[in-house]
């Protein structure tokens with residue numbers, strides 16, 4: 372069985388009892404970064420062996436993990452944070468497991484996009500998740516323009532390096548629309564910022580953006 376196990380997005384206490392049990396019981400844990408996951412495993416006294424499964428080795432490593440699953444091993448898949456498969460290489464392994472008729476299940480838990488959506492207070496019954504927007508402004512603006520007429524909540528992930536540039540593009544396309552910027556969810560400096568792009572840009576003029584962001588329009 373392949374267990375897709377959600378892990379904390381900041382606060383180490385955000386893990387289910389079932390997730391801890393599964394991580395203890397499986398034969399192997401496939402992690403994006405074994406050193407990063409070790410912090411969580413040590414915190415909960417989990418001694419299960421780990422193996423790396425990340426962007427660059429995902430194709431070769433997925434084949435190896437599938438071969439172990441076929442031998443009857445139980446394997447857990449975790450990412451650096453949150454729900455595996457949501458913007459991390461987990462997707463490739465999950466897809467290959469399905470093609471190989473491997474039994475899969477999810478141990479649910481934190482996911483930055485869902486946490487932010489709920490906290491935003493925006494309609495949750497219809498939303499679109501864009502992952503990360505394109506790095507280059509022109510491509511980013513083109514994507515945002517295509518979405519401008521959608522009657523639904525738009526959610527995407529953003530880094531502290533690009534948030535200001537992205538807000539400037541949003542300002543051009545969405546003008547006065549109220550945005551929500553969720554920063555450092557579940558962490559010590561969690562912050563939910565609300566306002567139009569202009570107002571949020573003012574905030575970032577005074578305070579350099581730091582940490583991880585989810586943005587909602």
Ligand code: SAM
Nearest residue numbers: 380453454457458482483528529555556583584
């Ligand atoms: N698998 C993860 C999940 O379930 O949300 C997402 C992985 S994605 C590679 C990482 C991005 O998620 C970050 O750059 C940030 O935009 C967002 N993110 C993750 N943790 C966050 C947090 N605690 N607060 C705000 N955003 C977060």
